[in-house]
Amino acid sequence: MLALEAATVRFGGRTALDAVDLEVADHETVCVLGPSGSGKSTLLRAVAGLQPLDGGRILLDGADQAAVPVHRRGVGLMFQDHQLFPHQDVATNVAFGLRMHGVPRGERESRAGELLDLVGLPGAGRRAVSALSGGEQQRVALARALAPRPGLLMLDEPLGQLDRSLRERLVVELRELFGRLGTTVLAVTHDQGEAFALADRVVVMRDGRITQTGTPLEVWQRPASAFVARFLGFDNVVEATVTGAAADTAWGEVPVPDGTPRGRYELLVRPTGVRIGGPEAGLRCTVGARTFRGHHVSVLLHPGRGPVIEAECALRDTPGEGASVGVTFDAADVVVLPPAKTA
Numbered sequence: 001m002l003a004l005e006a007a008t009v010r011f012g013g014r015t016a017l018d019a020v021d022l023e024v025a026d027h028e029t030v031c032v033l034g035p036s037g038s039g040k041s042t043l044l045r046a047v048a049g050l051q052p053l054d055g056g057r058i059l060l061d062g063a064d065q066a067a068v069p070v071h072r073r074g075v076g077l078m079f080q081d082h083q084l085f086p087h088q089d090v091a092t093n094v095a096f097g098l099r100m101h102g103v104p105r106g107e108r109e110s111r112a113g114e115l116l117d118l119v120g121l122p123g124a125g126r127r128a129v130s131a132l133s134g135g136e137q138q139r140v141a142l143a144r145a146l147a148p149r150p151g152l153l154m155l156d157e158p159l160g161q162l163d164r165s166l167r168e169r170l171v172v173e174l175r176e177l178f179g180r181l182g183t184t185v186l187a188v189t190h191d192q193g194e195a196f197a198l199a200d201r202v203v204v205m206r207d208g209r210i211t212q213t214g215t216p217l218e219v220w221q222r223p224a225s226a227f228v229a230r231f232l233g234f235d236n237v238v239e240a241t242v243t244g245a246a247a248d249t250a251w252g253e254v255p256v257p258d259g260t261p262r263g264r265y266e267l268l269v270r271p272t273g274v275r276i277g278g279p280e281a282g283l284r285c286t287v288g289a290r291t292f293r294g295h296h297v298s299v300l301l302h303p304g305r306g307p308v309i310e311a312e313c314a315l316r317d318t319p320g321e322g323a324s325v326g327v328t329f330d331a332a333d334v335v336v337l338p339p340a341k342t343a
């Protein structure tokens, strides 16, 4: 369906998209994930035809899009800033693309109604767009992008401004809807939860380049670098020298998975792999801030040296703030990452 070949965009001296290769298959949902400024929006705008390339190619169904204007690319777009028509009502906005495609009025109205139901705005068709909240406007923009059933649907932070419970519901409904319609989707988001829930495949960007791609499970289980690990919210990363079944780190010896070759690395220890026991065994730490996360408590542990360690504790096992504890690590929750300089 979509292929980028060494796609490059420069703004002055800054390379926003740096020779990016990416394929999106028919019916696939790909989410591009990355911090602010990593080039996600530029990638989307380039595919849409809103941003010319300085190098490389973009192909849709095998055809080079260099000379194809935005409205002939057959892609549906929803950008962060909505771009709704403020003086028209909700239904007219949702049906905009359908009108452009010559869909008769009756069908437009029933389709607009269906889509408004889907995005959680049932019966809102006659409301003025200017009277809606930001989140409601975003839902209208989503309904409008979906209405013409585009071959490739592109979403920029599709659920960014919505409240959490609506977002969680919508993400499930969207995934189900995209599957049912067979829509091919390229979405960008900085929210990993959203990307992981929506995507068949996740692409992580850093400084205009793709730094990792894989299924949500692959990326979650095996982040390719400390950058990806940190971006996913895993902060227990420490420099390490593997000497056998364990590694020397600032936290002392940390066990590593069987078969890890000797050498220098960074290690990620998932918070679930941090075991807290009595102060007589393991790495001596002082218990710092504890944050209630619903099903568990996140506990910060301050060792005498090395970075702070985050542990995930069951509610009943959570140690008191200021307590002195001993910490050990479970090899099953240790991920070996490339060393810092090449990560």
Ligand SMILES: Nc1ncnc2c1ncn2[C@@H]1O[C@H](COP(=O)(O)OP(=O)(O)OP(=O)(O)O)[C@@H](O)[C@H]1O
Residues within 6 Å of the ligand: 011, 014, 015, 016, 034, 035, 036, 037, 038, 039, 040, 041, 042, 043, 190
């Ligand atoms: N029109 C422009 N002119 C100059 N620089 C730009 C322009 N658009 C983007 N950039 C720069 O290109 C880089 C990538 O920007 P881009 O908007 O693609 O990132 P992003 O990952 O989408 O960020 P965000 O999550 O904040 O939207 C940034 O350094 C940005 O400042």
